[in-house]
Amino acid sequence: MPVDAERLSASTRQASWVRRLPKAEVHLHLEGCVPPAAVGLDDPARAGVTFDPGTGAPRFRDLAEFLGFLDRACALVTEGTQLEHIAYEITRRAASNGVGHTDVIFNPTHWPAWRTDLDGFVERLDHGFEAGEADHGVTTALCLSLTRTQPAADSAALVDWLLEARPDRVVGLSVDGNEAAAGRTGQRFAPLFTRARSAGLHTCAHAGESSGPEGVRDAVELLHVERVDHGIRAVEDPALVAKLAAEAVPLDVCPTSNVRLGVVSSLAAHPVEQLRAAGVRVSLNTDDPLLFGSSVVGEYVQCARTFGWDRSILGAVARVSIESSFATRERRRELLCDLDDHLGLAR
Numbered sequence: 001m002p003v004d005a006e007r008l009s010a011s012t013r014q015a016s017w018v019r020r021l022p023k024a025e026v027h028l029h030l031e032g033c034v035p036p037a038a039v040g041l042d043d044p045a046r047a048g049v050t051f052d053p054g055t056g057a058p059r060f061r062d063l064a065e066f067l068g069f070l071d072r073a074c075a076l077v078t079e080g081t082q083l084e085h086i087a088y089e090i091t092r093r094a095a096s097n098g099v100g101h102t103d104v105i106f107n108p109t110h111w112p113a114w115r116t117d118l119d120g121f122v123e124r125l126d127h128g129f130e131a132g133e134a135d136h137g138v139t140t141a142l143c144l145s146l147t148r149t150q151p152a153a154d155s156a157a158l159v160d161w162l163l164e165a166r167p168d169r170v171v172g173l174s175v176d177g178n179e180a181a182a183g184r185t186g187q188r189f190a191p192l193f194t195r196a197r198s199a200g201l202h203t204c205a206h207a208g209e210s211s212g213p214e215g216v217r218d219a220v221e222l223l224h225v226e227r228v229d230h231g232i233r234a235v236e237d238p239a240l241v242a243k244l245a246a247e248a249v250p251l252d253v254c255p256t257s258n259v260r261l262g263v264v265s266s267l268a269a270h271p272v273e274q275l276r277a278a279g280v281r282v283s284l285n286t287d288d289p290l291l292f293g294s295s296v297v298g299e300y301v302q303c304a305r306t307f308g309w310d311r312s313i314l315g316a317v318a319r320v321s322i323e324s325s326f327a328t329r330e331r332r333r334e335l336l337c338d339l340d341d342h343l344g345l346a347r
């Protein structure tokens with residue numbers, strides 16, 4: 001076989017193995033699953049951003065411009081059927097990437113049409129996820145996310161709603177948005193995370209994306225999160241890296257997102273390998289797949305190619321994704337059994 005064809009078939013085999021690798025996705029924003037074309041934002045004049053002529057994907061200068069785009073896109077989702085469709089499609093894409101469980105972050109501040117009907121918002125998503133689970137066998141949990149830059153009273157009102165309504169589908173509390181614009185907010189959010197944890201909710205927080213290592217430290221030491229979303233700038237503080245490794249705090253890393261938003265200059269320059277090699281538990285995720293053109297399989301395959309990851313490393317990353325997910329204990333056990341089968345390991 002010619003060398004090029006041989007290389008192609010090896011990479012096809014690799015992608016097929018990765019697709020079948022049982023895994024979870026634990027860092028996925030509902031806001032990044034609104035198809036731009038479905039809300040008319042595939043038109044540059046309306047979208048307010050440029051588009052890549054090659055891939056047709058929108059381009060963002062930075063996180064601030066990206067978050068503004070999310071506001072515009074989500075404001076155009078006014079019908080329950082749109083939410084059902086978005087939720088269903090999340091499960092369909094998950095299944096086609098071999099993802100058996102997804103934790104989906106939703107941030108009500110991006111969705112003005114639903115601000116006074118959060119119960120209805122979650123109910124419509126729930127319908128879509130239920131139909132998707134029936135058709136594709138993918139389980140889904142929701143995490144309500146606060147915004148770093150929002151007034152304290154608004155975040156408190158969202159936590160009040162969550163603890164009163166307590167929809168079954170919502171199992172966690174999170175915080176996202178622009179830490180660079182908000183400054184250091186760990187102290188402000190800490191009481192809300194304590195309330196959520198006391199009520200039996202899971203917790204995670206964006207940190208170390210638009211903030212430096214101090215943001216990651218605050219997420220761990222002040223918010224006491226189970227998982228850090230991104231967390232990659234922890235790499236700038238060796239003592240913090242050692243702490244994350246020693247305390248087994250998982251980072252849900254989104255390499256393509258970090259490249260697309262200019263957090264790192266290229267995948268080759270991404271610190272995920274340095275963190276992993278230092279013993280930090282990392283999973284791979286898409287963040288906002290319909291805006292970055294990312295897929296879970298793509299993240300695994302590109303990291304394998306860039307960092308020389310073999311199957312045992314890819315299997316370990318998949319294991320972190322399942323173990324750090326907010327799926328029920330029974331579902332995590334099922335997926336871990338599937339993973340061991342795939343890797344040829346006896347339980």
Ligand code: ADE
Pocket residue numbers: 029031032063176177178206209257287288
């Ligand atoms: N919301 C959606 N994607 C995000 C990201 N990458 N960082 C912060 N907030 C977000």
Ligand code: ZN
Pocket residue numbers: 027029176206229287
């Ligand atoms: Zn994110």
